[in-house]
Amino acid sequence: MLDADFFRRWMTATAASVEREADRLTALDSPIGDADHGSNLRRGFAAVTATLEKEAPDTPGGVLTLAGRQLISTVGGASGPLYGTLLRRTGKALGDASEVSEADFAAAFRTGIEAVTTLGGAAPGDKTMVDALLPAVDALGDGFAAARTAAEEGAVATTPLQARKGRASYLGERSIGHQDPGATSSALLVAALAEANGD
Amino acid sequence: MLDADFFRRWMTATAASVEREADRLTALDSPIGDADHGSNLRRGFAAVTATLEKEAPDTPGGVLTLAGRQLISTVGGASGPLYGTLLRRTGKALGDASEVSEADFAAAFRTGIEAVTTLGGAAPGDKTMVDALLPAVDALGDGFAAARTAAEEGAVATTPLQARKGRASYLGERSIGHQDPGATSSALLVAALAEANGD
Amino acid sequence: MKMLINVPETVVADALRGMAAAHPELTVDVDNRVIVRRDAPVEGKVALVSGGGSGHEPLHGGFVGPGMLSAACPGEVFTSPVPDQMLRAAAAVDSGAGVLFVVKNYTGDVLNFDMAAELAEDEGIRIAKVLVDDDVAVTDSLYTAGRRGTGATLFVEKIAGAAADEGQPLERVEATGRQVNENSRSFGVALSACSTPAKGSPTFDLPDGELELGVGIHGEPGRERRPMMTSGEIAEFAVDAILDDMSPRNPVLVLVNGMGATPLLELYGFNAEVQRVLTARGVAVARTLVGNYVTSLDMAGASVTLCQVDGELLRLWDAPVRTAGLRWGI
Amino acid sequence: MKMLINVPETVVADALRGMAAAHPELTVDVDNRVIVRRDAPVEGKVALVSGGGSGHEPLHGGFVGPGMLSAACPGEVFTSPVPDQMLRAAAAVDSGAGVLFVVKNYTGDVLNFDMAAELAEDEGIRIAKVLVDDDVAVTDSLYTAGRRGTGATLFVEKIAGAAADEGQPLERVEATGRQVNENSRSFGVALSACSTPAKGSPTFDLPDGELELGVGIHGEPGRERRPMMTSGEIAEFAVDAILDDMSPRNPVLVLVNGMGATPLLELYGFNAEVQRVLTARGVAVARTLVGNYVTSLDMAGASVTLCQVDGELLRLWDAPVRTAGLRWGI
Ligand SMILES: Nc1ncnc2c1ncn2[C@@H]1O[C@H](COP(=O)(O)OP(=O)(O)O)[C@@H](O)[C@H]1O
Ligand SMILES: Nc1ncnc2c1ncn2[C@@H]1O[C@H](COP(=O)(O)OP(=O)(O)O)[C@@H](O)[C@H]1O
Ligand SMILES: [Mg+2]
Numbered sequence A, B: 001m002l003d004a005d006f007f008r009r010w011m012t013a014t015a016a017s018v019e020r021e022a023d024r025l026t027a028l029d030s031p032i033g034d035a036d037h038g039s040n041l042r043r044g045f046a047a048v049t050a051t052l053e054k055e056a057p058d059t060p061g062g063v064l065t066l067a068g069r070q071l072i073s074t075v076g077g078a079s080g081p082l083y084g085t086l087l088r089r090t091g092k093a094l095g096d097a098s099e100v101s102e103a104d105f106a107a108a109f110r111t112g113i114e115a116v117t118t119l120g121g122a123a124p125g126d127k128t129m130v131d132a133l134l135p136a137v138d139a140l141g142d143g144f145a146a147a148r149t150a151a152e153e154g155a156v157a158t159t160p161l162q163a164r165k166g167r168a169s170y171l172g173e174r175s176i177g178h179q180d181p182g183a184t185s186s187a188l189l190v191a192a193l194a195e196a197n198g199d
Numbered sequence C, D: 001m002k003m004l005i006n007v008p009e010t011v012v013a014d015a016l017r018g019m020a021a022a023h024p025e026l027t028v029d030v031d032n033r034v035i036v037r038r039d040a041p042v043e044g045k046v047a048l049v050s051g052g053g054s055g056h057e058p059l060h061g062g063f064v065g066p067g068m069l070s071a072a073c074p075g076e077v078f079t080s081p082v083p084d085q086m087l088r089a090a091a092a093v094d095s096g097a098g099v100l101f102v103v104k105n106y107t108g109d110v111l112n113f114d115m116a117a118e119l120a121e122d123e124g125i126r127i128a129k130v131l132v133d134d135d136v137a138v139t140d141s142l143y144t145a146g147r148r149g150t151g152a153t154l155f156v157e158k159i160a161g162a163a164a165d166e167g168q169p170l171e172r173v174e175a176t177g178r179q180v181n182e183n184s185r186s187f188g189v190a191l192s193a194c195s196t197p198a199k200g201s202p203t204f205d206l207p208d209g210e211l212e213l214g215v216g217i218h219g220e221p222g223r224e225r226r227p228m229m230t231s232g233e234i235a236e237f238a239v240d241a242i243l244d245d246m247s248p249r250n251p252v253l254v255l256v257n258g259m260g261a262t263p264l265l266e267l268y269g270f271n272a273e274v275q276r277v278l279t280a281r282g283v284a285v286a287r288t289l290v291g292n293y294v295t296s297l298d299m300a301g302a303s304v305t306l307c308q309v310d311g312e313l314l315r316l317w318d319a320p321v322r323t324a325g326l327r328w329g330i
């Protein structure tokens, strides 16, 4: 079973890896975007860990809802509302249970991802974060490590795609050949899940 | 004896060498000035030859006075009024004789150079056109070729000087080590004199 | 890339402190990143709120004042602001007559303003929205996020702002803003990329001798790269790209906009070519504005925006405006 | 260096055509290179004429209009205009009350304006002159051509222009202009060199990680090169260089001026630092202007100008002005 502490560790691990990889995320956002994805997420997840320390919600749902709200309030851009919605809706779906099973989490995470696709309108193959998140949640049944691998493969697989959503879509065919920054940060998020689990 | 045709040839030869050397003059004006000396003089002497063709004055004084007025009206910057005054005052000093001796010209040219120092306030050693013009007029007694050599040496000798007049003076000691663009174009003007004489 | 900054993290806050010092006629909330007209809320009048990533100055903060915006929300550089800012701005300027959000069509801006609208309506503030999407370099199709909002933002903010200042109701101010957007088309070119403080180096490589056609205002590359063109050729390309997509029967407002690092001397020269091409194509010009209005940090380049105007829109364009970036009539 | 131009030779003429199209309130004589207020000569009023090399836009052409200049003469890029232009301008704007030449202190500008003054007086036009020399980076001594005229030109043109607009006689307008110059000091820094169209490449090399302190507005290198500094450090250096040379007891006007390629976002941030330093040094600020006003083509960098003002000068500064580049009160 996963408790509030697990989800706090997830957020802390995400913040750490986003901090480590911020320059790479920004560099990926440079040829096909506006060169801010790394600094956006760094700002957001630093705020998330700070607020989690201060408010210390004691349920899994409370942790993720607060984290999502904080991302919405501090990130801006496309990724702020999208990642914010992902976590907030996942958190809401978890309700106020003090512990949740891995299956509960997988179902809630899928709800969160669906909220992202509703909000942003992206379908699989549009070269967005969805291309890492969906394979990850599909693989969650096989454990966090499998989800991590699926997310990473999903991120890499965005390279040959032509973007249809977000800024990269303005480039038309010139977006082909570059890995999507948002899919890359989604892979970090999922990897942090495995890390929080000690995998 | 030197007739109007000789002075027309002088101006044409100057225009041609300024045209050839414009980029070098501008390049010299770049580290210690504002990178326009070549284009300034090219514009000016092109206008001079055009106007001389159209108006065709028939005295040495007429040619130089008209050339000087034309420089004043088309060059601008520091070099426009200075070179314009140089030629205009030289021309005025030659009066309306239809031919002048080399000695007449040397005396008139000195009057023109004095007008330049009065107008611009530059003394020898201030790293200006004066540093090529004065040695040239001093050497004119030995012929145009000697004047050319003196002007060229004078121009080269500006390199180690610290500028005290014109834009280069703003640089203080950083003006040391660069040849003065105006002294360099003055050497072209004097060399054209030798060329007009067939030296 | 050298910049006149302290550290990248404080660039926006530093700029807001500097704006506050230079413009006593504005209330600048540095901590919450909201710039508001000192006299807001103006009794009985619709308020206009806009915002977007920073780096496009004077847009939007420089357009706050009588006759134009009531408030602006600057985000991080090239990053849409967050809903909290927009909500705070709306609350500060609403007189009860409602608030019009002017939103440039970028995924981030749209999502954040939508969230803010929901929150504001929860607080009883009436919200309407105009989405600006004027950039013909982007095809508006299922395969893109739709056209970008660029130069037409200035026209929308000025003209809808004048309508609001006259006391027109929210629905009419919104309709006017939409009409201005529908009547407007833009096309931009870059001679160099720009450098964001966070990245510290140019967002893309643009070799000497080449230019990018069809760029936006966020340092993204354009649709196409070509060997360098003359000002006259660029004017033809840009105007024709616009006229491929609109056939003005009324006279147009012309905005010849600098991306930030192109000297005004060049912009005026470019304007001469734009006017030449418009005349050749039979397009009548009502007014022309030349300058750096919707910029892209230190990018070299320019954009052209045309906005077709009838007598009423022209009257609103000519109406008095008093902001840091645009000012006439008062 | 790519530029948005046709060919270097027509840059100034192209820009004038573009200005003419954008500003119907100006009479632009493209062939003779004179920009004149449409309503000139204004009966009974002293006229102000300025000019200088092009590349500093909006200076001077952008400052022609009610409350400021009567006419401007743009020279080639970074090259003083010729006497013919100034004479033509003076003849076009003189109402009989005389003409004030506002001349930046560069050898070329001084010589050409002096020649024009002689010619104008031959034609019966009364001429007075204000020489602007505010740049403290240059020592005013026998060993230099004297201090350069930079940012203070804007203050002189605005304030003397307001005095002329009020109908003050030539001697008083001249005295006011001189007083403004004497009360003003500037200091500029460059983060990059600029490229003139004729040369087509940067006028000097400035490696990454270094800046030039004490630059002028013509792409000349400054007095000193240093490792890159923060915005706050630059503000301290610039303000202290100015205050070494003046001890304002009255409040000052502050101009935080961009050299052309520095984003407004950075200029506002720099202003915040300038204001911080001024407060720390006990200097009171009356008004602040931030923007690209006296530029150096595409140079990145900024300058600070302070002008000490008493109540009368401040009143004239606040007086209405309506030009392309500076506008308030009308
Ligand atoms: N409509 C969308 N749906 C899902 N993800 C999107 C959408 N638009 C953009 N993204 C994701 O957001 C990422 C960019 O985030 P970021 O750079 O922070 O925002 P912005 O594009 O506003 O600068 C993209 O790489 C992409 O993965
Ligand atoms: N006061 C002066 N007296 C004599 N020559 C001068 C003076 N000032 C400048 N010069 C000459 O003018 C040259 C520069 O001319 P130019 O570049 O055409 O004008 P500007 O300095 O106005 O750009 C200098 O190299 C110098 O030789
Ligand atoms: Mg981005």
Ligand SMILES: [Mg+2]
Pocket (backbone or CB within 6 Å): B029, B033, B034, B035, B036, B037, B077
């Ligand atoms: Mg020069």
Ligand SMILES: [Mg+2]
Pocket (backbone or CB within 6 Å): A034, A036, A077, A078, C053, C077, C078, C079, C080, C108
């Ligand atoms: Mg962004």
Ligand SMILES: [Mg+2]
Pocket (backbone or CB within 6 Å): B034, B036, B077, B078, D053, D077, D078, D079, D080, D108
């Ligand atoms: Mg010059």
